[in-house]
Amino acid sequence: MPTTERTRSSEYDHLAPLFVELAACTDPGQRAALRDKLVTGHLPLAEHIAVRFSNRGQPTDDLRQVAVVGVINAVDRFDPERGTDFLSFAIPTIMGEVRRYFRDSSWSIRVPRRLKELHLEISSATGALFQQLGRAPSPSELARHLDRPVEEIYEGLEVANAYQAMSVDESREDGESESPLVRSLGAEDPELAKVDYHESLRPLVAALPERERTILTLRFYGNMTQSQIAEKVGLSQMHVSRLLSQTLQRLRGKLGPEM
Amino acid sequence: MLSGGLRSMTVSETAHNRVELRLPAEFGSLPVVRGVAATVAMGADLTVDAIADLRLAVDEVCSQVIALARPGAQLTCAFHSTAAGIRVSAAAPSKDGRLPSADSFGWHVLRTLTDEARAWLGDGEDHPLHVEILKRNAS
Secondary structure, eight states, X not given: OOXXXXXXXXXXXXXXXXHHHHHHOOOHHHHHHHHHXXXXXXXXXXXXXXXXXXXXXXXXXXXXXXHHHHHHHHHHHOOGGGSOOHHHHHHHHHHHHHHHHHHHGGXXXXXXXXXXXXXXXXXXHHHHHHHHHSSOOOHHHHHHHHTSOHHHHHHHHHHHHHHHHHHTTTSSGGGGGSOHHHHXXXXXXXXXXXXXXOGGGHHHHHHSOHHHHHHHHHHHTSOOOHHHHHHHHTSOHHHHHHHHHHHHXXXXXXXXXXX | OOOHHHHHHHHHHHHHSEEEEEEESSGGGHHHHHHXXXXXXXXXXXXXXXXXXXXXXXXXXXXXXXXXXXXXXXXEEEEEEETTEXXXXXXXXXXXSOOOOTTSHHHHHHHHHSSEEEEEEOSSTTOEEEEEEEEESOO
């Protein structure tokens, strides 16, 4: 049976007040409980979206996991004060996450499934712990949180870089088509418009895809950590890390070795 | 008896306390150095932000040294992990005695990613160029 936006809305209406409660809540334990409730309550959304993208050559289980990460990110980043309802914020966010997965999934050819899952788990745990601690977690904190040996965390973190090597040439100019949030950031953030880049860098920065430019600027001219940037642009810390590394390599290639 | 946490800390300290690499001073050596940087940073249990920063910084340090190294020279890259943080120094015989430019974007990147960054020319016949960074533990 097809699900319309209307029935979906009513399906989640009872959860809306919890966002207001979460925004006002300062107790870490209570916050975690509210977050859990919100994530769990919105899980059918992940299911709907995963099903929409199935039959495109990716295993539905993978899509489901990516969509679940999307739900978690959306819950973490949603601000009820802005006046939009959660679904109109979350649906494009989650779809964006799934689309990015399709675009980046060239790595699935060579990376074993176990490591891909580990990567996703670490990726979402990093975001959750950042919320909790107010800073990025260390490998031992991730290990405790996920109840896995720290060696597996090392492995999962390194996989992110294996994946980077393969996607260097592929994430280029299509960055624009992605997140409307990222697209609007550069234009809306007056701080970014004021940045005084290094002379030789200016034309190269202008030629970067919006998303890469935003991330580069926030890290090297806005003094934000990768986790803070991840939260702001709605990507995982690992994804930000990858894009930053690719962008620096690219600039080094253009500026010559004496960057 | 040692607790699990203490024991694993001891293991990682003995394993990663001091690592030194000798490689051709070529850009093709960077992936190896990056990999070692990440391993040392993970072993020191830095935050994932700091681990990623150190990878980028080490990439930059070595790129700067390689760019100013004499062709065919050898790059030495040393990692020293202490309770205070991780110190990385790279050196290679200099091509023409020049230091990296402190006004460059590359140097700005290094200063942003690390807590200390410096470059100098060593004594000795081939005036080795040294670039050294420190990433503190709590950042």
